[in-house]
Amino acid sequence: MGMVGGGRGAFIGNVHRMAANLDGKIELVAGCFSSNPEKSKLSGEDFFLDPNRVYSTYQEMAEKEAALPEGERIDFVSIVVQNHLHFDVAKTFIEAGFHVICDKPVTQTLDQAHALRDIIHNSGKIFCLTHNYTGYPMVKEARRMVKDGELGRILKIVAEYPQGYAVGDVEGDGQGKINNWRSDPNIAGISNCMGDIGTHAHNLTRYITGLEIDEICSELTAFIPGSSLDDDGNSLVRFKGGAKGIIYASQISNGDENDLNIRIYGTKASIEWHQEDPNEMIVKFANAPRRIYRRGNDYISEAASGNGFTRTPFAHPEGFIEAFANIYLAATQAMADQVDGKPAPEGGYDFPGIDDGVAGMAFIKATVESSASSDKWVKFPIV
Amino acid sequence: MGMVGGGRGAFIGNVHRMAANLDGKIELVAGCFSSNPEKSKLSGEDFFLDPNRVYSTYQEMAEKEAALPEGERIDFVSIVVQNHLHFDVAKTFIEAGFHVICDKPVTQTLDQAHALRDIIHNSGKIFCLTHNYTGYPMVKEARRMVKDGELGRILKIVAEYPQGYAVGDVEGDGQGKINNWRSDPNIAGISNCMGDIGTHAHNLTRYITGLEIDEICSELTAFIPGSSLDDDGNSLVRFKGGAKGIIYASQISNGDENDLNIRIYGTKASIEWHQEDPNEMIVKFANAPRRIYRRGNDYISEAASGNGFTRTPFAHPEGFIEAFANIYLAATQAMADQVDGKPAPEGGYDFPGIDDGVAGMAFIKATVESSASSDKWVKFPIV
Amino acid sequence: MGMVGGGRGAFIGNVHRMAANLDGKIELVAGCFSSNPEKSKLSGEDFFLDPNRVYSTYQEMAEKEAALPEGERIDFVSIVVQNHLHFDVAKTFIEAGFHVICDKPVTQTLDQAHALRDIIHNSGKIFCLTHNYTGYPMVKEARRMVKDGELGRILKIVAEYPQGYAVGDVEGDGQGKINNWRSDPNIAGISNCMGDIGTHAHNLTRYITGLEIDEICSELTAFIPGSSLDDDGNSLVRFKGGAKGIIYASQISNGDENDLNIRIYGTKASIEWHQEDPNEMIVKFANAPRRIYRRGNDYISEAASGNGFTRTPFAHPEGFIEAFANIYLAATQAMADQVDGKPAPEGGYDFPGIDDGVAGMAFIKATVESSASSDKWVKFPIV
């Protein structure tokens, strides 16, 4: 694989590399790790790359890699640059004939997302968006339970994603944790908090239940003085089909770390999953003991245990990197199958794609518009 | 004490009696336990009462008890009848010269609540409303922490109260758990779920933080077919002073039992309390280990440990009844002090009163109006 | 009821009174609350007693109460004096014709326990020993599950009871929390920690599983300098029938509060219960999701929910006092049935009695002897 962005010290680039490394099937062989060619070079050394395949611009990289003989050139590129560049980089590599694994949010605007969807569809290339929380086995088990009707009809969904790392910026403790590109509309887009983490909560909802939002009623707040983008957002949601819900996210919820949680209430049963305790899922009933489903057991379905999605036995905890690696695993399986001329498995591959990206951009657009509106409900854009 | 309502088999009447009994300082000596005189009589036998003091109507009870010599007649009455009768019964006993402990919601309408407030203020009598969740020691500790500024400025509050006991009625399992007076507007008032339990979540918010709601944006839903009142409700909230929040309640959240939780986020620290695990409070910081405050320890403040509010040492769990008993303890202390001519302690007595009742009725009114409105925000009525 | 011991400020006396008060069926009418007559009198005033029934000695109390007409005299006495007096007081009241509820340990020595058993059997009186942790509904549910064979054959039991309140005495912080009568062999008997709380862990094991110890291998330690009695004790256990186990208790386990836990492993399933979270029981299986049994649900058996043992609905937490009250409830039901000439229910009454007391004294004796022995295994005395 190749990588664009994610040089020395970049958190998410490092996560992508660990996720790619884990199973010993993917090798990083080329990259453009920084807009600063010197930095890019140094990062290439860190990763033991051939200096000839460490590029100064992503355009150069796409061109030169494409010129290499098949079998030698990269099979796909991982895009871990800042939000506003996702579209251009993805477009460039797809058009140069490469598969793409891209960090979220997919683009800076909904229009770009729609445009990218067309490009992808026309290209026949694999596009994977790393909505990584769907990589957790127990999230896959949750989806299977919903699909199999074990919850009955879904009535209510509460998805929450509070973080607190930026609270110091509210009264100005001088740490400035949020004062980076995330709060710059030219880079991050029209939303900070909802774009960065609210979309994960939304995507999780969608992935598990398959329900699309019909109408949304949001309030976004910038608690950090001088910030033009939200650092907290709360939404009431009406799903198509009649379920109701709440989706909220925050970066100023003091002391919360990465507290993504989802509760899905059905007429037959309910499920509850906590990202900070990812190896368990709680299943609740109106009149039966609660059940704790734990990753790695024989009673866990193929959806969660199959395809290499479970790497260690029960109670040998798996975490964030393993979930991330599951996204890579499924996407690269799809690429390999395409090479081998194998058809997709029944039910499709299990990794997030461009449709998830479009839905995420629609979510950002709708929640920002709703927040600015004095009308209660805003129609969700067509995905 | 005397009691109106709460005959054989009544859940809340029994809780009131246990709460009154616990400390051995209150004796039930009179009552009108049912609108059915025969039932009232049988209940009186259950409670070992003198048959002469078991009455057929609450009016008769007020009149005859008032006619008894001081020292022999009841000191106060506990009102545990259905919502729509609260006002009349409370008014009757206050005007007959008795203190009152009344179940919530205080009345059927906000107007009644205002009227009752005047009656109480003019009478000089003690009026206690059993918003019992404020009786938990760790809730009192939470309030003290906010008061003492340990959280800094409050930014966000999430209060939730999902229950699931009525979910069977949604698809009609024939159990009809909600199909009682709670879903009858003539008895329960304009709201079922928000009135019954949403008000507890609201009251808890108010009790701990002292913040009043400025504007509210709600959606109430009746998932149970044929129901005219809500069984689920979600609200976005703007508090006076700038904090934002979410308050929601539900009776159809399958498998949730009595899951009242509150999270209060401040600039310096945050707190989290779960009613189902009431002896603990979690305190979170941006960059320090979380602290678990546990009831009964020496480091717990007088606000939570004093006044008899803590009855057992640490980790000898206290529960719902003890919290309820704390309401009785504080209210009857106020009555005793009045008799003894003692002034109220600095900071006042720690039990919910008519102002909490008025605020609760305002919350019900605002949330119902907001739900019916196409405007996003509805002004909260003046409390 | 009457009470011996438990005057002003006594923790356990107050717990007994709250437990007796809770259901409104038991009234404290007489007592000898202290060996100091003046203190006894003042305590009597606290409890609103007729001064004529507040006695200076327990002998006087037994005599004078017995002389009162039936219906006026006490029905039973609660004994909450220090350990070394239990035998004499219990003997006196039984021989005076009263039922007895007595705090544990039942006596100071195993011989006394055997002697008291004879006295009780000859008298026909009800004797209840407040091994209160068996009063928790979920402990009763655990026992039922074992009885019904839901665990299969029991293989292993781990019962632990660490407390840490006395750790300050180890390095001598001047608080001297343990330096009271508990560490005085003339009052407490031959063991402090194992006698005071180890017996609870042992009793819980016995209550739930019905298994008796065959052989024991113990080490008791006095970490507190100058102490002649143990403040920590660890035991390996062989149960009759082949199960193995560990029973341990401690008062110097820094930061542990009242951390009584039991894990019972069977061939079909296992259960786990934590006193600090008493409303839940965890049931574990080799290949099925864990189940969380929660008090108050319809799926909970009559053994736990019947007989008034469950007072509030699910997730309205019950605690220590309610469990204690269940002991009073069952014991006084037995007394009432005796008065009414009713036979005991099938399966007997559910409260601890003299046999539990004898077993507890045998446990203390065996563990102390084992600790002093260089042989690995000491035979458990015949209960």
Added chain:
Amino acid sequence: MGMVGGGRGAFIGNVHRMAANLDGKIELVAGCFSSNPEKSKLSGEDFFLDPNRVYSTYQEMAEKEAALPEGERIDFVSIVVQNHLHFDVAKTFIEAGFHVICDKPVTQTLDQAHALRDIIHNSGKIFCLTHNYTGYPMVKEARRMVKDGELGRILKIVAEYPQGYAVGDVEGDGQGKINNWRSDPNIAGISNCMGDIGTHAHNLTRYITGLEIDEICSELTAFIPGSSLDDDGNSLVRFKGGAKGIIYASQISNGDENDLNIRIYGTKASIEWHQEDPNEMIVKFANAPRRIYRRGNDYISEAASGNGFTRTPFAHPEGFIEAFANIYLAATQAMADQVDGKPAPEGGYDFPGIDDGVAGMAFIKATVESSASSDKWVKFPIV
């Protein structure tokens, strides 16, 4: 690196490979994956190896790799064969000039462990034993706290490691989960359960506190019919310096999964860590709120966060593989430093070595001897 053992389908071999892959700094280039040459070859294909470096015997591998030019041959070998072969394979590779990373237990007997220690010391080669649970950051933090005196003097340690996966074999459900080489004394050595997992509990105790056992009193049980080795073991422990403790392990604790827990009680504070929830550590005090230390925070020390031991931010859960990878990380750092002629860091490298292996074999020997003895206490062999 090279690998001996761990072919297709082997659990622990796969874990070693993932641990080695994770950081992208170690490449598997040679191996002898099975005693069956055909199987070894197929495994080599799975791992994309040059067929010339997939060997039929480990002796051949050691010889041929040693014959390769420096820079081309492997730097170290990972040994993941069955217990009884550890000694021979390790000896062979060390004597051929390679560093070794070896699965535990280090050898089959204590004598072998002593012999291997001499071989290693004479060779100057790095030897790492994968007592992987010491790789968790919060375990490292626990060790630092003890070292820095934050717990005061250690009084008591409770280390437990119940698993339940083999319980089906007790009554013979036909699954035969334990009926593999682990229960064969010719392969596993003199103990199954204590050797396999009891040693982990012992090692964790030693790693965190630095305390060595002085005397031990054990009972091992073979609950599985026909088994000659233990599947359950309980030990009382006296540590040098006066601390007391319990160490136990089990494979028949129905429903327990990988429940390694440790509680360390000191005079100033206590700590509690649960392997199934590895990102947290609980710190308890006699009179202060409990503190929850969570991996990845700024307040976590360099011991846990430095050296690459922490890969993701707080609450992006790390798990078993990351902990395992930390062992590889520290051991290969030591190898690299040796190559570079760098001295070891102050305080040494943080990975388990031959001394841990010797201590583990001593533990197995002592616990088996104690179990067979009628004397209470058996002296722990000199490590």
